[in-house]
Amino acid sequence: MSVAAMAVEPAGPKPGKLTAGRIGIYAFLVVSALFFLLPLAVMILTSMKPMDEIHNGNIFALPQHPTFDYWVKAWSSACTGRDCYGLSPGFFNSVKITVLAVPASIALAMINGYALCFWRYRGSEFLFTVLVFGAFVPYQVLVYPIIYALSRVGLFGTLPGIVIVHTIFGMPILTLIFRNFFASLPVELFKAARVDGAGFWGIFVRIMLPMSLPITVVAVILQVTGIWNDFLFGLVFAGHDNLPMTVQLNNIVRTSTGTVEYSTNMAATILTGLVPLVVYFVSGKWFVRGIAAGAVKG
Amino acid sequence: MAAKPRGSLLTSAIVQDAGIAEGRLQSRARRRRQLGKLPSIIGTLPMIVVAVGVFVIGLSFTVVLSFTSSKLFPTFNFVGWYQYERLWATARWVESVKHIWFYGAGQIGLSLVLGFLLAVFMDQRIRGEDTFRTIFLYPFALSAIITGLVWQLMLDPIWGLQAAVRSWGWTDFKFAPLASGETALIGMIVASTWNGVGVTMAILLAGLRGVDSEIWNATRVDGIPRWRTYLWIVLPMMRGTVATAVILLLVGVVRTFDIVIAMTGGGPGISTQMPATYVIDSINARNVGHGMAAATCMLLPILALILLQVAFRARANRRATAR
Numbered sequence: 285m286s287v288a289a290m291a292v293e294p295a296g297p298k299p300g301k302l303t304a305g306r307i308g309i310y311a312f313l314v315v316s317a318l319f320f321l322l323p324l325a326v327m328i329l330t331s332m333k334p335m336d337e338i339h340n341g342n343i344f345a346l347p348q349h350p351t352f353d354y355w356v357k358a359w360s361s362a363c364t365g366r367d368c369y370g371l372s373p374g375f376f377n378s379v380k381i382t383v384l385a386v387p388a389s390i391a392l393a394m395i396n397g398y399a400l401c402f403w404r405y406r407g408s409e410f411l412f413t414v415l416v417f418g419a420f421v422p423y424q425v426l427v428y429p430i431i432y433a434l435s436r437v438g439l440f441g442t443l444p445g446i447v448i449v450h451t452i453f454g455m456p457i458l459t460l461i462f463r464n465f466f467a468s469l470p471v472e473l474f475k476a477a478r479v480d481g482a483g484f485w486g487i488f489v490r491i492m493l494p495m496s497l498p499i500t501v502v503a504v505i506l507q508v509t510g511i512w513n514d515f516l517f518g519l520v521f522a523g524h525d526n527l528p529m530t531v532q533l534n535n536i537v538r539t540s541t542g543t544v545e546y547s548t549n550m551a552a553t554i555l556t557g558l559v560p561l562v563v564y565f566v567s568g569k570w571f572v573r574g575i576a577a578g579a580v581k582g
Numbered sequence: 583m584a585a586k587p588r589g590s591l592l593t594s595a596i597v598q599d600a601g602i603a604e605g606r607l608q609s610r611a612r613r614r615r616q617l618g619k620l621p622s623i624i625g626t627l628p629m630i631v632v633a634v635g636v637f638v639i640g641l642s643f644t645v646v647l648s649f650t651s652s653k654l655f656p657t658f659n660f661v662g663w664y665q666y667e668r669l670w671a672t673a674r675w676v677e678s679v680k681h682i683w684f685y686g687a688g689q690i691g692l693s694l695v696l697g698f699l700l701a702v703f704m705d706q707r708i709r710g711e712d713t714f715r716t717i718f719l720y721p722f723a724l725s726a727i728i729t730g731l732v733w734q735l736m737l738d739p740i741w742g743l744q745a746a747v748r749s750w751g752w753t754d755f756k757f758a759p760l761a762s763g764e765t766a767l768i769g770m771i772v773a774s775t776w777n778g779v780g781v782t783m784a785i786l787l788a789g790l791r792g793v794d795s796e797i798w799n800a801t802r803v804d805g806i807p808r809w810r811t812y813l814w815i816v817l818p819m820m821r822g823t824v825a826t827a828v829i830l831l832l833v834g835v836v837r838t839f840d841i842v843i844a845m846t847g848g849g850p851g852i853s854t855q856m857p858a859t860y861v862i863d864s865i866n867a868r869n870v871g872h873g874m875a876a877a878t879c880m881l882l883p884i885l886a887l888i889l890l891q892v893a894f895r896a897r898a899n900r901r902a903t904a905r
Binding site: 428 | 619623626628630634636641644703708712715716717719720721723724725726727728731732733735741742743745746749750780781784785837839840843857870874877878880881888
């Protein structure tokens with residue numbers, strides 16, 4: 285499946301006038317859209333009403349006295365265990381992890397893709413095959429060997445440790461994306477540069493790097509949302525001082541004592557989802573392209 | 583490079599055996615080419631380390647440890663199939679495996695049906711296609727943790743959907759699957775389908791648009807109704823796309839972990855425990871040998887998938903050469 289296929293005109297039969305069938309089509313789509321939007325609405329509504337309103341009304345009722353108090357609480361004073369600093373430490377940890385791991389994973393994958401396309405050496409195709417199969421391996425299967433290896437070199441439970449883990453698990457799919465991109469470029473481009481005497485790094489920096497801007501945008505979107513949304517790796521590898529926002533969110537929700545305070549929980553949930561949602565709504569079609577690029581496996 | 587002695591060697595070789603000389607010439611050229619590729623090898627060192635170090639050695643490490651009595655640290659005290667025997671005699675593991683089958687079948691089935699329906703309806707030259715696409719896909723931008731937490735509230739018997747519908751007058755409405763161990767997995771299927779079905783739709787929609795549009799003229803002439811055209815002609819034509827969607831769903835299902843933690847914590851009882859949570863819990867319980875046996879078992883369906891793909895490709899190649 286190609287990225288271009290996403291932009292093609294609808295192939296379905298040509299519609300006639302506004303018939304009962306057409307109304308049925310729209311009815312189905314609107315009902316589906318409601319199903320998709322309801323949880324978002326519930327999240328926002330619940331985060332803005334006090335607990336007694338939740339007790340007395342239903343989850344779809346509009347707040348009588350809308351308030352952002354719970355957002356403030358979720359951000360700065362909600363408790364996880366004995367610490368009551370809210371989500372904010374988790375937010376900054378997630379920023380740190382993302383800012384370090386996204387460029388690292390993309391830079392490496394770019395070089396891999398470039399080398400796999402234009403500078404094959406004996407065994408390079410084998411390495412690529414292993415990498416692609418690696419994309420299918422359930423993460424949990426590799427968790428312990430990586431815990432062991434990282435603790436042997438003293439990086440388990442540290443910021444560099446979690447960045448390395450994200451770089452490792454981002455590599456298969458990113459390498460595939462960049463390899464496919466470079467394979468779509470005309471080989472003459474590379475050959476001409478070779479004739480001019482440019483070497484591996486020269487061609488990479490001067491020709492390939494500037495040309496791969498569009499695919500890099502796709503890769504950045506894929507990685508920012510992927511790393512921001514990660515839970516398992518953050519939980520296992522980040523260590524107590526670098527817990528990402530998703531882990532912090534889960535801890536806050538689990539800490540609730542007595543009755544569950546849904547207002548704070550939903551406020552925390554929205555705050556955690558804000559970054560990927562903004563990335564999604566701003567990037568629009570690029571996000572879809574990222575999904576398509578990630579789906580070309582095999 | 584010392585060209586002269588090699589040149590004379592080459593000459594004599596030609597006299598002796600042209601075939602061997604050819605081979606030597608090629609191997610020398612190859613060596614020189616290999617040397618020019620040194621920067622490429624250096625540049626891809628991280629890839630070599632990840633492919634060999636993590637995916638080959640790491641995986642082997644997991645498999646080897648599953649045959650040992652390792653607790654917190656790896657020991658190489660081999661105990662044969664002991665960990666596997668104990669694993670399959672443990673109720674929680676056996677239940678986890680049953681759960682993943684049920685959950686996997688449910689989620690993949692629901693995603694395919696709903697995803698295909700959405701794709702077909704989206705393909706009717708509708709207005710506002712981009713808006714609908716944005717709405718169907720946004721949950722995928724959210725993490726499984728968020729998905730789990732929101733749907734936990736949605737499905738809460740006291741505060742959620744059930745209470746809301748009842749307050750509107752349908753007083754015996756029942757939909758609170760998380761409250762009971764028998765239905766909790768259904769709630770999880772709904773939540774994960776909400777999160778991921780947009781992707782299935784996007785993939786299938788791309789597939790639909792790759793199908794030759796002449797099909798529509800042909801079937802109209804033959805008087806075949808649209809829905810039958812979709813089901814019996816278009817769907818079989820986009821087998822490859824469906825396979826892609828299924829593989830993506832399958833890989834996601836085997837990994838299922840985050841949503842369990844956020845939504846149910848594995849409960850009520852052990853009714854939503856999964857193989858992935860079992861592996862992580864075993865590591866946390868300092869029972870690594872046992873956990874690695876479970877992890878190795880998780881690898882089997884993926885291995886089967888890869889073998890299937892290899893066999894499939896081999897068959898396709900054979901067909902291509904036969905032609």
